[in-house]
Amino acid sequence: MTVNRRPSGTHHGDLRNALEQAALALVAERGPHGFTLAEACRRAGVSVSAPYKHFADRDALLVSLALRGYQEQQRRYRAVLTSAADPADQLAAFAAAYVRFAAEERALFDITFLAGLDKGRHPELAQAGAALHDDLMPVTSRLTGAPEAAFGLLVRVSAAAHGLALFLQQDMLPGTWNTLATVEAQAALAAHALVDQLAHATEAEGHHADRH
DSSP states (O other): OOOOSSOOGGGGGSHHHHHHHHHHHHHHHHOTTSOOHHHHHHHHTOOTTGGGGTOSSHHHHHHHHHHHHHHHHHHHHHHHHTTOSSHHHHHHHHHHHHHHHHHHTHHHHHHHHHSOOOTTTOHHHHHHHHHHHHHHHHHHHTTOSOHHHHHHHHHHHHHHHHHHHHHHHTTOSOGGGSSHHHHHHHHHHHHHHHHHHHHHHHHHHHHHHHHO
16 A cells, blocks of 8 residues: 655645545554654644544544555455355455455554554444454355354454464565465465364264264
């Protein structure tokens, strides 16, 4: 994502966007906890009183960006889910897309998952996360009839993709393994492995039930 480091003089006509762009630039430099609302104002070239027309405090600005992050994830995940018919392949595509989102939209990823925003105070964040869940649960439900098992599979695939995304961000993989393409492939492989693991466990349970 290209972040404008200093909006042009036209920002007075779009103050909200100017402040969001400034915050994204600061997050990219310092992380979601590394700036104040006043610094975002200075980066945007507006007075420190200007943001209160749109954002009550720094968290409100971050919430707006986190919602943008959820929307961008939903757009990406929905697109890749239509690229395959088999549910295992759909989960693999989702896992790879998760890694790519984290790499290409680093600031949005950090705000969405690492800013520590209170979902109790901002229920719209929980609603946005639930919308992703609602898009993906039908996929895992095609692989297992039990809702608990379907949810567990979604959690495991998401956790694997999240961990790999962080590995890539923090250069934790050695040499040529620490590339976006390689980590995307690993995320897809992990998703397939988790689907196979569930299938084998279900089959073993069926054999055990048959013996009794």
